[in-house]
Amino acid sequence: MxxxxxxxxxxxxxxxxxxxxxxxxxxxxxxxxxxxxxxxxxxxxxxxxxxxxxxxxxxxxxxxxxxxxxxxxxxxxxxxxxxxxxxxxxxxxxxxxxxxxxxxxxxxxxxxxxxxxxxxxxxxxxxxxxxxxxxxxxxxxxxxxxxxxxxxxxxxxxxxxxxxxxxxxxxxxxxxxxxxxxxxxxxxxxxxxxxGSSKPTPPPGQPATGGGTGTYTVRKGDTLFNIARAQQTTVAKLVDLNDLDDPNEISVGQKLKVPAKSTPAPAKPSPSYEPFPGASFFHGGRHSPIITALGRRLVALGFGRHYKNGPGPNWTNADKRNVEDFQRAQGWTGSNADGIPGPETWKRLRIPKV
Known part of the structure; x- marks a missing residue:
């Protein structure tokens, strides 16, 4: 930090x-x-x-x-x-x-x-x-x-x-x-x-040690975006891995390096998120571990500046103002940025299951 x-x-x-x-x-x-x-x-x-x-x-x-x-x-x-x-x-x-x-x-x-x-x-x-x-x-x-x-x-x-x-x-x-x-x-x-660092920059999508690359041969109709999706990587990683000057210029038959799939990272368990409790849930006097989880998620995403103490289980004005900051960061205004979580706010926050 x-x-x-x-x-x-x-x-x-x-x-x-x-x-x-x-x-x-x-x-x-x-x-x-x-x-x-x-x-x-x-x-x-x-x-x-x-x-x-x-x-x-x-x-x-x-x-x-x-x-x-x-x-x-x-x-x-x-x-x-x-x-x-x-x-x-x-x-x-x-x-x-x-x-x-x-x-x-x-x-x-x-x-x-x-x-x-x-x-x-x-x-x-x-x-x-x-x-x-x-x-x-x-x-x-x-x-x-x-x-x-x-x-x-x-x-x-x-x-x-x-x-x-x-x-x-x-x-x-x-x-x-x-x-x-x-x-x-x-x-x-x-x-x-x-x-003055001797640390090499690892190819994107690979760990700093180990890993490797495979190859993919470009076929008719391919785009770098579709190749990246199929290879479970990104356009940025393919551009870096192949030193491409223009991601829009690939040709049929061209061999591209792709992140190797032979040694994939251990799969992460699918996260479990708290279902949306409804906008009416968030009012003065509400006490719930869901509110603590919401506050901790806001802090993790960088939207905790209004907390003096906490986050905690009681719904407070600090929670509301931090939610409003998050909503405004999405580009929302007016009633869409009133500090009360709605379905889309909740979806984007991804509150862990409590």
Missing amino acids: ATPPSAATFLKALRDEGLKVVEVGDWRTHNRNHKGPFGPVHGVMIHHTVTKGTANTVKMCRDGYAGLPGPLCHGVIAKDGTVHLVGYGRANHAGMGDDDVLKAVKDQTALPADNEANTDGNRAFYGFECENLGDGKDPWPEAQLEAIEKAAAALCRLHGWDADRVIGHLEWQPGKVDPRGFTMRSMRDRINQRL
Whole structure:
């Protein structure tokens, strides 16, 4: 667990790593903290912008756009390697992602498949948007790749992390493909070298020791998404494992490395979740172990800031406000974010059976 440092310490860490940094306006206080917490932080997330032109890119990442207010990251990494700081605090960059991925990041172990969107990433990650069209053809200049390496290494050094704390958006949220044009495995190798670590980056989907790969021959009509689903892995893992520059360009007869199935990890028992007790269950005076389980789940997902004591079995205003934070993190407003769990809120929270 790491508490975010001051903006001044954040800036110093980047400059101490040798980066050219531009401070954009009121970046130190420009954030989304009124919508939810920032921190504890557990890692660094890399994105591409799908934009062209540094000035345009920086403006968009600072201000956001219709439906997604800025800041959209903490820093924009331009083609020339300059880092433009546009915000500090909570930023709309990561969105909801997989809690199993977050656990692997915390444990600094190989990443699992990102097949869920149930955890607030805006709270848990620093975010860097990198100026690139994201079409697999727009080049990544060495100055820009080196700046990504330095920016991530600076924050790893600040918190005592290694490169396993650095992930791409495509490894966090199902359906995302960014950054596209280089592999996160190769970037993590660069970061580890900068940090002086001899720890190799394991291929995605494999444990740090042991494991292996198999092969799959591409057939007519295949897409990388369908192959990933059939192989019980993700597009991001296949991209990294095969050093693919463009996940949309695979050809019939091409042999792809896939995570080996000969030594699968022990199967986890199917989780048992508490059935939804109904919205009327949640009212003042209600006392139940279900409420304790709800509170503990909220804390585990990063939505426990209103608890002073607890969580406990009595339904309190702190429970309600934490549920409201969770609901707002889903993008809900109005009656859909009133702090009272409804069927969809309950489904996404996945309260363990008590």
